[in-house]
Every structure is written in structure tokens, then in C-alpha cells.
Amino acid sequence: MSVTSRYREAWEGFWREAPGEQGAVFWDAEPILTAGAHLALFEPHMTDHGLPLVDLGCGNGTQTRFLADRFPHVLGADLSAAALDHARDADRAGQATYRLLDAAGKGEAETLHAELGDANVYMRGVLHQADPDDRQPLVDGLAALLGDRGRAFLVELSEAAKPVLMGLAQSPEGPPPKLAPVFRHGIAPGEVADDAIPGYLSVAGLSVLASGDLPLVTTEYRPDGTRIELPSKWLVAAPAA
Numbered sequence: 001m002s003v004t005s006r007y008r009e010a011w012e013g014f015w016r017e018a019p020g021e022q023g024a025v026f027w028d029a030e031p032i033l034t035a036g037a038h039l040a041l042f043e044p045h046m047t048d049h050g051l052p053l054v055d056l057g058c059g060n061g062t063q064t065r066f067l068a069d070r071f072p073h074v075l076g077a078d079l080s081a082a083a084l085d086h087a088r089d090a091d092r093a094g095q096a097t098y099r100l101l102d103a104a105g106k107g108e109a110e111t112l113h114a115e116l117g118d119a120n121v122y123m124r125g126v127l128h129q130a131d132p133d134d135r136q137p138l139v140d141g142l143a144a145l146l147g148d149r150g151r152a153f154l155v156e157l158s159e160a161a162k163p164v165l166m167g168l169a170q171s172p173e174g175p176p177p178k179l180a181p182v183f184r185h186g187i188a189p190g191e192v193a194d195d196a197i198p199g200y201l202s203v204a205g206l207s208v209l210a211s212g213d214l215p216l217v218t219t220e221y222r223p224d225g226t227r228i229e230l231p232s233k234w235l236v237a238a239p240a241a
Contacts (some may be wrong), residue, residue: 002066003108006056006186007014007130007131007134007152007187008079008080008102008109010185010186010187011079011080011082011083011107011185012080012081012082013098013185014080014082014181014182014185014187015060015080015083015085015086016082017185018060018082018086019179020060020089020090020165020217021220022062022090023062023119023219024178024219025059025060025132025178025219025222026040026057026147026156026176026179026182026219027059027124027125027215027218027219028060028062028219029063029217029218030198030217031063031066032059032066033063033217034063034124034216035063035066035067035122035124036066036178037160038122038124038153038155038214039067039070040089041210041212041214041234041236042120042122042150042151042153042236044051045151045209045210045236045238046120046151046182047115047149047151048118048126048145048149049071050072050119051117051118051119051120051121051149051150052071052073052074052116052117052119052120053067053071053073053074053075053076053119053121053122053123054075054076054090054116054119054122054145055067055074055075055076055077055096055111055122055123055211056068056076056077056103056121056122056123056126056142056145057077057078057079057088057103057124057125057126057129058076058077058078058083058084059078059080059083059086059087059097060086060087060090061076061079061081061084061086061087061088061090061091061096061098062090063122063124064076064087064095064096064098065090065091065095065096067096068095068096068153069095073093073097073116074095074096074097075097075098075111075150076096076097076098076099076101076117077098077099077100077103078098078099078100078101078102078103078230078232079101079102080177081100083207084098084099084100090171092155099112099126103138103141104137104138104141105137105140105141108122108141109142109144110139110144111198112148113129117147118146118147118148118149119146119147119150119235120143120146120150120151120152120153121145121150121151121153121212123142123153123154124154124155125155125156125157125216125232126138127139127154127156127192127200128156128157128189128192129187129189133201135196136194136200136230137205138202139203139204139206139220140202140203142204142206143204143205144238146206146237146238147225148239149239150204150238150239151209151236151237151238152236152237152238153234153235153236154197154213154234154235154236154237155216155234155235156192156195156197156230156233156234157177157189157192157216157231157232157233158213158231158232159191159193159194159228160229160231160233161216161230161232162189162191164212164228164230164231165179167184167188168228169183172211176220176222176228177220177222178218178219178220179220181193186188187237191222192234197233197235198211198235200236201237202240204241206237206240207237207238207239207240207241208235208236208237208241209236209237209238210235210236211233211234211235211236212234213231213232213233213234214230214232214233214234215229215230215232216230216231216232216233217229
């Protein structure tokens with residue numbers, strides 16, 4: 001099973017239209033506020049820091065480049081070729097490598113695992129964007145990348161984010177400029193119940209090692225100048241013993 005053509009086309013359209021500069025996309029926040037904060041939660045659970053690290057759903061590679069400064073081999077993977085064009089253009093020094101990947105197609109994840117071996121995986125805000133039928137195959141693909149030794153860090157919008165997003169979308173002035181393209185391209189965040197994610201992990205043969213709450217920082221601001229942050233849940237997962 002793989003992602004729907006509608007879903008892939010929506011992301012291609014979004015990234016073809018997106019500006020190239022860092023911070024122009026709604027979720028493209030500074031790495032020190034995103035991946036940096038996440039690593040403090042993730043690294044204590046890694047059993048081997050030398051494993052390749054896959055930034056799954058890397059988009060334009062902002063977080064990928066940050067991670068590449070801290071791990072010996074980082075690969076940014078995304079199903080959008082246009083997103084990877086942005087990532088490569090921004091990575092002039094070649095800090096990371098990049099790969100077109102449909103992680104919901106388990107065969108593709110298994111092929112990448114055969115090339116890399118076991119890997120650690122960082123996945124921020126990908127599952128809630130996936131169509132419902134693709135969510136379990138996506139987590140199955142993540143499990144394939146981990147193999148026996150890898151660890152995964154996932155952060156996803158919580159149920160409490162929906163009213164925040166709906167309030168932004170329905171404001172009299174319309175959605176904030178950086179959020180509007182997300183809705184326009186039909187990739188508005190879907191609904192994933194907070195208790196559904198551990199279920200997906202369990203079906204994929206993964207166990208939750210740690211979890212908690214942490215705001216997902218965006219690049220957009222409210223009229224009063226405060227930065228928009230969305231409630232989110234994070235988990236660290238590992239192959240079940």
C-alpha cells in the first residue's frame with residue numbers, strides 16, 4: 001500500500017509554490033526550537049548514536065541540516081520531489097543526503113533499510129497529515145527502518161490543536177498568511193486521536209519508551225505579536241522486546 005495520488009499531488013503543489021527561504025512555511029520554525037528541543041528528549045533513549053538518522057518527512061530540510069551537525073550520517077526522506085529540491089538547494093555544503101521515499105509503501109522502507117541498515121528515525125508532524133488509510137502503513141514503514149536497534153522520535157499535533165487551527169482558519173481576517181497555503185492545497189491537518197498513535201506503534205511491533213506534551217512551534221504570529229504554538233504529543237518508540 002502507498003500514499004494516494006491525491007495526497008502526493010497536494011504536497012507537490014504545496015512545495016512547488018512555497019518560497020525557498022527558511023521560515024516561510026508555517027511549521028518551518030528555527031531548529032533550536034524544534035529538533036533541538038526534541039533531541040534532548042530523544043538522545044537519552046538511543047542505544048547507538050552512530051546509526052544513520054532518517055528525518056522522515058523532511059520537507060525543505062531545515063531540521064535535517066541541524067541534525068546533520070550532530071550525527072555522522074543523516075538522510076532526509078520525503079515523498080515530495082519539490083520538497084527535496086528545496087532541501088538540496090538549501091544544503092549547499094552537502095551536510096545530509098536526501099531520498100524520495102513513500103514510507104507508507106513498506107517495500108520502499110525495507111529497501112532503504114537494506115541500504116542503510118538499522119536507523120534512528122525523527123518524524124515531526126507527518127502522521128496527522130497522512131490520509132487515515134495510510135497511517136498504519138506509514139508506521140509499519142517506520143518500524144522497517146528501525147530494524148532491531150533503531151529508535152524513533154515522533155511528535156504529532158494533539159487533539160487539542162484542532163480548535164486552535166479552526167479558530168485561526170475561521171477568523172474574520174482569514175487564516176494567517178503562512179497557514180492559508182496549507183488549507184488551499186488540501187493538506188490541512190487531519191484528526192488523529194491521542195490514544196491512536198500508541199495503537200499504530202503496537203501493531204507495527206513497536207513499544208513506547210517515553211512520551212509527553214510539548215508545543216509545536218510555528219513561524220506564524222497572532223495580531224498581538226505572540227507566536228502561534230500548537231499543542232502536540234511526543235513519543236519515543238523502539239522495537240518491542
